[in-house]
Amino acid sequence: MSMNDTTATLSRERLELKERSWFYKALNTALKCPYVLIAPAIIVALWMVIYPIFFGLYASFTKWDMFTKSFTWVGLANYKFLLVSEDFWKTMGNTLLYMVVFVLAGISLNVLLGVFLNKNKPAHNLIQTIMFTPHIISFVSVALIWLWLMQPANGILNYVLNILGLKSSYWYRSADSSLLSILIVALWKGMGYGVLVVISGLRSIPQYVYEAARLDKSSKPNTFFKITLPLLSPTLFFLIVTSVVSSFCTYDVVALMTKGGTDNSSNLLAYYIYQQGFLFGHFGRAMAASMILLVMTSVISFLNFKFAGKEVHYQ
């Protein structure tokens, strides 16, 4: 190909930039200033995230009076209250138990189903897509469906249990099973997401690693434990961190299904904060509990920043 020698006449006329209105010019000048560009986001971030932390820290040392709308300094009283409160410790115990089960059960199922569904066959892909549906709908929808499925008197789950020769359960109504019930619902809702994350992690493992393993005559379980899992560890680490944080912050499923349950049997920290603040009017105690939640999640975030990209990444 060469430059066309057509006799097309090229204009030699000089060009001048269009005149712009003063408004356009002003806006344009403003856009060249980075501080103008970041201002809206920064202002809202400072106002809605950073300021509330410090306000909350302060409020956790005070007692809030509903009528005068004023704070009275009470020192460590709110924290002391929590330390000796049986309900608080029960809630903390529930939260930790919930976290452990949610993370362990959730992630093992995610890996199991992820490996199983990562076949790129129509049926497998369909299940994957369906499984993700609960993640994109409101927790209200999920909770309503499961409240009905688990309904102690007329729910179909009990019917199935009966058919299988098992006793009916009171599910979310009973102190024995309410924590388990909300765990089932939360796991069900989040399963599709975790599986998808695992699958995308699996797909980022280069194929040649498996080819090398095959040449080394590695058995299937050996390949899984010695190759897939280690190479998947960044993904798993990410899932663990997000699951731990989200289980510490679990509110929706408790509020929607059990409201803490009989005798706080399924009360979790985030709902406890809500109860203390809005149901009992103890904003100071609620804030003290919030600060504890903040410390718990910050530790996880800190560990995440410290270790992500080091031990767990291979590439």
Added chain:
Amino acid sequence: MAIILEGVKKIYPGTTEPVMEDFNLTIKDGSFTVLLGPSGCGKTTALRMIAGLEEVTAGKIYIDGADVTTVDPGARNIAMVFQNYAIYPHMTVRGNIEFGLKNYKITKAKIQERVNGVLAQTGLTDLAGRMPAQLSGGQRQRVALARAMSKSPMAFLMDEPLSNLDAKLRSQMRSELIQLFDALGVTFIYVTHDQTEALTMATDIVVMYEGRIMQQGTPQEVYENPANIFVAQFIGDPGMNVLKLKNEAFVGFKPRALRLVRPANGDFEIAGQILTREFLGHEYMYTIDVGCGRIVLRTGQMIDAGTTHTFYADAADLCYFDKNQNRTFEPQQAKVVQVFHVDE
């Protein structure tokens, strides 16, 4: 319409060392000026300052007599072709050319006229509706050129525009750029580290090193009469052999200047052993150990590796440099101390 950089200083934000200081350059109107130098020599910085993409820390830039030091890039009446072409990936070929024109005081009809004109001239008429992703590297290059041409700029700035093309296409584009330069008759400023591009296309070469101009002249001047050791060794394939003399001065000669037979007015000789022989097709390149370093010889003659010879050079082929490494026309007679390389 000359472009003048006057006392320009540039310090990149966040650094303290200036990349250039008190930099003065005059680019002649209608010249094809190539800024040539190794990477980091400041040639791209100079070009970007002319374009207005980089602010000058101090000094002035004039285009066509007007001080444009603080003028926006779009108002400088110049066009630029980038190394990676920088065509808008989300617009068609036609859209790429139109996009810029719409920012100027020009009627829609005139825009179409210009777009069709440059499309025809660059042979892109049939590809006008294509998206950049559907084009080959050479075609993208052409779109970038067409876009630059459509603005009928006073000067074309090009930043290594051929470096992403394969060798064959590159040599083809070189001759097309020469044709384009002849046809348009406007100033071209071209940045490259490739001396072949510089020697083949330029009317003026500006050799730069570490933010300074080492020599400005026609390709012939730069090639035949290097102003200093840097230019002598930078230009040529390979550059001059330079030997340091006992009196701190230097003598240099091109690899082709060496011969095995003493010429009539040969007043230079050096003995050495052939270390390696490389066959280049039309001739051979030899590396010779002369005891105080290695020099290079290019000749059509076949010599065996490992043999020792005395090599001669014609007086007319010798270039002398003073102790500041600048060219001197006084012949230097002194003992050779060692082979010298400018980057050591």
Added chain:
Amino acid sequence: MKKESILGKIVECVFLAFLFLLFVFPFYWMLITSLKTTLEAVQFPPTLWPSKLIFANYADAWKAAGFVKYGKNTIIITFAAVALQLIASVPAAFAFARMNFRGKKLFFTIILSDMMIPIQAIFIPIFLMYSRLGWLNTYRSMIIPFIYSGYSIFFMHNAFMQVSNEVLEAARLDGSSELAVMFKVIMPMIKPVIITLALLCFVRRWNDYFWNTVLTTNDTVRTLPIAINAITEAKDELLRRWDVSMAGNVMLMAPLLILYTVASKRIKSAFVYSGIK
């Protein structure tokens, strides 16, 4: 060897069927219940298909939930949040990706703060703040916090980093203003990312339960999820009309299910990549 693979196939099919049932049946049961009479809905043993299809439950749910009012609230809050979030995030992400300025690191840390600080830990101060400002039960209290999203800015920032600087410079040399560079060059180039983030924001706002319950004290600006939930929650366990509740639930999730059917790939990747940095 062959026998084993056939057995493996059977196990695989059974497992697939089980998963299908596990994730489809709850939805099926919701839909079927919504089409039953109140009596048939609570009948024991349950029927897998209604003896008579009843659509009146939908009308009941529509009325009971106050669909028009809460639907309007949901739409206003959701769309305003999506629009404002994009309007604030694009320039901010551009500045962080393509400009150098004093304090950039500090500002970026502030921007990332909402990815580390759970709203559950700071909603009480925000509530008190709203209460003092007189912002409780206003649209602005539901919209303004979502102008800022660390996620949005972070992912757009990453997308902007991929855009070659040369293209932006070419546009400036073409006489484009910064405004044109942003809207005509940069934004079209990262369109997929913008659509993804808009989708994410839309789904999250539409579904929101927490923010809308804890930061409101009455129904003025509450949204559909709360209204639908109220149909069930308002009544005592034994008096609940599950047929109506489920009908409401179907209507609540219908827009999302339609969206998901149309753009399942995009939505899946939006959620997955929003998590993985």
